[in-house]
Amino acid sequence: MTLHRQLASWTAAPLGASTLRALVAAVAAGLASSEAAPAAEPAAGAARVSGGSVVRVSGDAHSGYRLLRNGEPFVIRGVGGTARPELLASCGGNCLRTWSAAAADERAGDRPLIDAAHEHGIAVTIGLWLGHERHGFDYRDPAQVARQREQVEAAVRRFKDHPALLAWGLGNEMEGPTGDGDGAAVWREVNVLAELVRAIDPNHPVMPVVANVNPAKLRAIREHAPDIDILGVNAYGDVAGVGARLRSAGWTKPYCITEYGLPGPWEVPLTAWNAPIEPSSRQKAAATFVAHADIMADSRQCLGAHAFLWGQKQEATASWFGMLLPGGEKTPRVDALTRAWTGSWPADRAPLLKEIEMPLENARVAAGITIAVRARYEDPEGAALSYAWEVVAESSDRRLGGDAERRPEPVAAAIVRAGDDGTAVVRTPATSGPYRLFVTVRDGAGSGCIDNWAFFVEP
Amino acid sequence: MTHCTPAIKRRALLPIHLPFALLLGITTAATAQDFGDFKSWTLTSKAWQALERQQYEEGLTFIAKTKELYEAEAVRQQAGLSDFLPADKAQEAWALNDVGTCYFIEAQIRERQRDAAAAAAAYKKLASSYRFAQCWDPKGWFWRPAEAAAEKVKQMDFDSLLDK
Numbered sequence: 001m002t003l004h005r006q007l008a009s010w011t012a013a014p015l016g017a018s019t020l021r022a023l024v025a026a027v028a029a030g031l032a033s034s035e036a037a038p039a040a041e042p043a044a045g046a047a048r049v050s051g052g053s054v055v056r057v058s059g060d061a062h063s064g065y066r067l068l069r070n071g072e073p074f075v076i077r078g079v080g081g082t083a084r085p086e087l088l089a090s091c092g093g094n095c096l097r098t099w100s101a102a103a104a105d106e107r108a109g110d111r112p113l114i115d116a117a118h119e120h121g122i123a124v125t126i127g128l129w130l131g132h133e134r135h136g137f138d139y140r141d142p143a144q145v146a147r148q149r150e151q152v153e154a155a156v157r158r159f160k161d162h163p164a165l166l167a168w169g170l171g172n173e174m175e176g177p178t179g180d181g182d183g184a185a186v187w188r189e190v191n192v193l194a195e196l197v198r199a200i201d202p203n204h205p206v207m208p209v210v211a212n213v214n215p216a217k218l219r220a221i222r223e224h225a226p227d228i229d230i231l232g233v234n235a236y237g238d239v240a241g242v243g244a245r246l247r248s249a250g251w252t253k254p255y256c257i258t259e260y261g262l263p264g265p266w267e268v269p270l271t272a273w274n275a276p277i278e279p280s281s282r283q284k285a286a287a288t289f290v291a292h293a294d295i296m297a298d299s300r301q302c303l304g305a306h307a308f309l310w311g312q313k314q315e316a317t318a319s320w321f322g323m324l325l326p327g328g329e330k331t332p333r334v335d336a337l338t339r340a341w342t343g344s345w346p347a348d349r350a351p352l353l354k355e356i357e358m359p360l361e362n363a364r365v366a367a368g369i370t371i372a373v374r375a376r377y378e379d380p381e382g383a384a385l386s387y388a389w390e391v392v393a394e395s396s397d398r399r400l401g402g403d404a405e406r407r408p409e410p411v412a413a414a415i416v417r418a419g420d421d422g423t424a425v426v427r428t429p430a431t432s433g434p435y436r437l438f439v440t441v442r443d444g445a446g447s448g449c450i451d452n453w454a455f456f457v458e459p
Numbered sequence: 460m461t462h463c464t465p466a467i468k469r470r471a472l473l474p475i476h477l478p479f480a481l482l483l484g485i486t487t488a489a490t491a492q493d494f495g496d497f498k499s500w501t502l503t504s505k506a507w508q509a510l511e512r513q514q515y516e517e518g519l520t521f522i523a524k525t526k527e528l529y530e531a532e533a534v535r536q537q538a539g540l541s542d543f544l545p546a547d548k549a550q551e552a553w554a555l556n557d558v559g560t561c562y563f564i565e566a567q568i569r570e571r572q573r574d575a576a577a578a579a580a581a582y583k584k585l586a587s588s589y590r591f592a593q594c595w596d597p598k599g600w601f602w603r604p605a606e607a608a609a610e611k612v613k614q615m616d617f618d619s620l621l622d623k
Contacts, residue, residue, distance in 0.1 A: 240610060269567075272512065282621060286614035293613070332621070339620075352621055362513060 052161035053123075054203045057229055057254055057303070064300035065254035067205075069123065069166065075296075076166075076304025077341045078125065080259055081311040082106055082113050083324055088310065089120040091334060092341035097125040097258060097306040099172050101155035118164035125207070125258075125306065126159055128152050128197070130171030130190070134400070137174075139185035152193055153200060160201035167204050168197050169232060169258065173211040177401030180216040187224035194228050205229035209258045211401070213242060218249040230303060231255040237263035240294035243301060257295050257305035261323075261333065262287040265316035271362050273434050275394050275454045276316055282353050285332035292340040307337055314407040316395060317436060319450040325440065329448035349380040350447035355422075360437055360455040365428050367457045375439050375451065376422035383443040389415045389424045394434035394454070411435070432459040492520050499529045499557035506564045515568045522561040522568075533558035533589060540591045549593045549601055559585055559592025563604040566611065579615050582608040 055074070059065040067074045078095030079088060082103050085096060096117055098104055104126050108116035117124050131137025131148060138144055159165055170193060175181035194206040208225065209232035210217065221231070231253060235242050239260045246255060262284045265276035279287065288307060295305045312322030323333045332350045339345055357374040365371065377385055391414035397406040411429045418424040426437060434456050442448040495501040502525040509518030532554035544552055566581035585592070585608040593601040 240606075269511065282618055283614070285621065286617040289617045290610060290613045294610075336617070 051163050052203060053163050053165060055166055055205060057205050059254075061252035061301075065303060067166075067254075067303045074123070074166070074304075076125075076256055076306065078123075078304060078306035079310035079323070079337075080306045080308045081323075082108070083311045084328055085113070085117040085120045085122045087324075087328075087330060087334075089122055091330075091338040091346065093337065094121070095123045095125060095166055095304070095306065096310065097127065097169060099127040099169070100129040101126055101159060103127065104159060114159065114162055114164050118162070122164065123166035124162075124164045125167045125169045126155070126165060127169040127172060127209075128155055128193075130174040130193070132174050132176070132401070133183070133186070134176055139183070139189050145189060149193065149196060153196065156197050156200045160204070165204055167230065168201070168206045170194060170197070170206055170208040170228070172209045172258075173234060173401055175210060175217065177211045180214060181210065182216040182220035184220060184224050187220050190221075191225040191227050194225065198227075207232045207256060207258075209234060212238070213245050213249070213251075215249045218246065218251050222250070228253070232258035234259035234308075236260060237267035239291050242295075243298035246301070254301055254303050256303045259308040260288075260291050260295065260305055261307050261309075261321065262291070265320060271434075271454050271456070272364075273456050275434050275436075277362065277454065278317055278320055278452055280353055281332050281449045281451050285336040288333045289336040289340050292337065307333075314395070314405045315402060316398060316405075317452060318392070318407055319438065319452060325442070325448045325450060327442075327448075329442060329446055331447070331449055335447075345380075348443070348445050348447055351377040351379045351385055351441045351443055351449045353449065353451060354378050358437075358453050360426065361453040362455070364456045364458050367428055367432060367459075368430050370416055370425050370427050372423065372425050373437065374421075374423045377441045377449060379443045379447075381443075381445075383445055385420070386442050386444065387418055387420060387422060387424070388440045388442075389418050389426070390438050391415070391426060391429065392436050392438060392452075393429075394436060428455075428457050432457045492517070492524075494521070494524055497524075497528065499525055499554055502528075503557040503560050503564075506561055510564050510567055510571075513571070515572055518564060518568050522565045525557060525561045529554040530558050533592075537589055537591060543591050543593060543603070546601055549595075552591065552593070555589060555592050556594060559589035559604045560594045562589065563594070563608060566608065575615065575618075579612060582611045582615070586612060 053070055056068045057065055058068050067076065074094070076095050077093050078097055079093055080097040080099070082096065082098060085108065088096065104112065104114040104124060106113045114124050114126075131144065133139065156168065170190060175183060175186050190208050194208070197206050206228055207230040208228050212235045213233055221228070231246075231251065233242050233255055235257060236259070239257060242255070242257065262279055265278075268276050268279070270276055292305065292307070295302060307323070309321040309323060311324055312318070312326055315321055323331055325331065330350055332352060335346055335349050353375065355374070355376045359371055360373060379385055390410040392410050393408040395405060395408055399405050414427055414429060416425040416427050424439075429435060434454065436452045436454050438450065438452040440448060440450045495505065502521045506518045506521040506525070509515070509521060536552045536555040540552065549556065562581050562585035566578045566585070569578035569581060586605050590605045592604050594604050596602050
């Protein structure tokens with residue numbers, strides 16, 4: 001019987017300790033038999049670099065924990081995302097985190113991301129995506145569970161010997177982005193998968209990733225998933241308190257912050273029409289720097305952190321979480337991380353917002369009128385800046401848990417004119433409703449900045 | 460920052476406070492401001508609502524009234540604590556909670572008015588003087604305004620580094 005069919009024969013019902021031991025033994029036997037067989041030809045695009053790493057968690061709850069990578073202490077100075085490993089390295093970062101194994105195979109130039117990362121000395125926390133019940137995955141359905149185990153096994157086999165591999169990120173908020181997240185079926189399966197992964201790859205720790213922490217969730221994890229190595233925690237506005245909340249709930253294992261940076265759209269004040277007020281680019285940089293310091297202060301139990309997002313995405317707005325512009329330019333948040341990681345600013349810094357005259361900000365305005373605005377930026381090295389303005393409707397495709405959102409299209413003819421001094425004249429849209437005015441500023445040398453201001457066009 | 464309202468359940472003011480509070484309200488300069496029943500949680504709620512409506516001067520007026528009437532009691536309550544009160548007793552420090560929250564709202568208003576110096580002063584006052592204030596979040600927990608203020612002070616310190 002092939003390994004995956006052996007696994008499929010186990011139901012998703014709760015597994016007793018003896019059953020679990022038998023499962024692990026079956027996996028180990030399957031591994032031995034597959035290794036005795038002639039090696040299959042790697043799939044097209046498979047990672048070509050070989051010579052695996054060995055990563056361990058050392059220490060204990062009393063003396064504290066640390067990560068050892070090939071025997072050397074490794075503090076995670078990471079980001080979540082797949083862009084520009086060479087930029088991350090130049091900023092002093094040392095780790096990328098992906099949300100899926102497929103992302104490690106994404107092309108970065110002429111080679112897979114994981115090879116490109118390795119070339120630049122960047123380790124990779126490879127995500128093993130797990131189904132979410134809110135998306136229809138049923139952890140009580142043996143067929144779905146078996147299929148997912150096959151996928152996890154295949155991904156682990158594919159990358160386990162890559163030297164860039166740091167750890168396995170098991171799932172991402174699969175317990176649900178809201179609510180207590182204490183469903184036993186999910187956590188029991190997480191434990192099965194943790195054992196499965198370790199049976200195939202004993203050389204890298206397994207780290208399930210959760211949406212923040214609360215006592216009920218931690219109780220469920222301790223009870224149903226006791227065999228995980230590290231707890232990955234995504235936390236934003238309240239990330240400073242994660243360590244204390246873990247300890248007060250009796251969590252004694254190590255943890256890693258797997259997403260952080262600034263308050264999310266669900267954590268900030270709203271306009272009168274319930275649009276989240278996005279922090280400015282300067283505020284985001286400050287929030288990221290301070291959050292990093294808060295996280296790293298917990299040096300006994302926290303193994304490091306991955307800032308979110310090393311790239312850009314539409315989540316409430318096109319600019320909320322992204323640290324890079326669509327063209328790959330770094331923003332002030334990246335400079336803040338460089339400062340946090342190295343103690344110094346980079347040689348070329350991103351433009352900084354200095355002054356604004358923004359009558360549109362959080363305002364209700366008439367349709368079809370022209371309004372003069374100004375957002376003056378300065379480049380720390382004195383480079384000339386280019387400004388690109390656009391008006392975009394407030395997103396009507398808001399999702400939970402970071403699910404993909406559709407980006408609204410810019411409003412045509414909304415920018416009457418714009419100068420290279422940060423001034424612009426905006427014509428408010430003819431259709432009533434909520435909008436945002438965006439400005440993207442670039443220094444032409446690989447750095448940029450983006451800000452936006454919400455306004456409402458009255459009927 | 461998460462929206463907050465003062466603790467849902469509130470002990471009634473001691474009788475001695477209410478007439479005194481009303482007297483102060485009558486003898487202050489005539490104003491269109493509606494201070495309601497002058498209770499600390501009423502004034503704090505009105506300050507939050509003013510912040511949300513972007514009626515900043517109105518919010519500052521409510522905050523000023525809260526401080527005028529209750530800051531002395533807040534200082535006394537803070538001095539009597541060595542740690543945060545548990546959730547079921549948090550309302551015993553009602554003046555501390557509301558005055559602390561008002562300082563947080565004040566700082567938020569000043570930030571939106573782009574008065575960084577005044578915002579920093581309010582955050583610092585809160586962080587240093589009202590450490591054990593707690594504020595009820597409608598999502599179902601108490602958060603700590605002084606800790607949030609301390610974070611804000613750190614962020615503002617970093618912001619000042621950006622221009623150097």
